[in-house]
Amino acid sequence: QSVLTQPPSVSGAPGQRVIISCTGSSSNIGAGYDVHWYQQLPETAPKLLIYGNNNRPSGVPDRFSGSKSGTSASLAITGLQAEDEADYYCQSYDSSLSGSVVFGGGTKVTVL
Amino acid sequence: QVQLQEAGPGLVKPSQTLSLTCAVSGGSVSTGGYSWSWIRQHPGKGQEWIGDMYYSGTTYYNPSLKSRVTISIDTSKNEFSLKLSSVTAADAAVYYCARSREYSQGKWFDPWGQGTLVTVSS
Numbered sequence: 001q002s003v004l005t006q007p008p009s010v011s012g013a014p015g016q017r018v019i020i021s022c023t024g025s026s027s028n029i030g031a032g033y034d035v036h037w038y039q040q041l042p043e044t045a046p047k048l049l050i051y052g053n054n055n056r057p058s059g060v061p062d063r064f065s066g067s068k069s070g071t072s073a074s075l076a077i078t079g080l081q082a083e084d085e086a087d088y089y090c091q092s093y094d095s096s097l098s099g100s101v102v103f104g105g106g107t108k109v110t111v112l
Numbered sequence: 113q114v115q116l117q118e119a120g121p122g123l124v125k126p127s128q129t130l131s132l133t134c135a136v137s138g139g140s141v142s143t144g145g146y147s148w149s150w151i152r153q154h155p156g157k158g159q160e161w162i163g164d165m166y167y168s169g170t171t172y173y174n175p176s177l178k179s180r181v182t183i184s185i186d187t188s189k190n191e192f193s194l195k196l197s198s199v200t201a202a203d204a205a206v207y208y209c210a211r212s213r214e215y216s217q218g219k220w221f222d223p224w225g226q227g228t229l230v231t232v233s234s
Contacts, residue, residue, distance in 0.1 A: 002158050036220040048222035093218040101161035
């Protein structure tokens with residue numbers, strides 16, 4: 001059971017917009033800690049996609065965007081492409097766990 | 113750009129100590145502002161943070177693993193290491209090393225190594 005809750009899967013047709021939610025609590029996202037997102041393509045290591053809630057590292061397409069509100073955060077992919085089919089994980093920090101990093105369980109994005 | 117590469121035995125016997133190293137290239141483990149981290153991923157599951165170490169020697173460990181984990185840095189080899197003692201089948205996972213950036217509102221991990229699969233079996 002992950003501290004941060006994500007839907008197991010979302011899907012969309014090429015060109016569509018999909019949103020992945022990441023739900024936390026008052027000891028992590030709701031406490032003001034930032035949310036970061038990672039993309040994991042099949043058989044590869046996770047790659048930083050969004051940091052600090054809504055910042056893209058150099059090289060990440062602007063069709064990826066992040067937001068945060070209250071105890072939740074979201075990752076939006078607009079103009080979905082076949083190469084976006086991957087697992088996506090959110091990550092934050094939890095003050096109730098002696099200062100521990102926490103991850104979501106991951107969301108599989110399928111491009112129909 | 114910084115690149116990380118894990119190395120170590122892919123098979124560890126129950127009750128023994130898992131030992132992995134992470135070689136850092138394109139940068140230095142003594143660079144300020146970063147810590148060096150281990151993260152694992154059980155098959156079909158999400159990631160689990162194991163811990164971090166700063167060049168200064170400060171360490172942070174996952175409370176659930178703290179009693180069994182040691183992370184260290186070897187500046188002469190520009191690498192850092194993980195030791196996890198008394199392993200059980202529950203410790204079988206893909207182990208990743210990563211560089212982490214910490215600030216007032218949390219930390220993120222970038223880049224990550226390619227990962228190394230560790231199996232626990234007699």
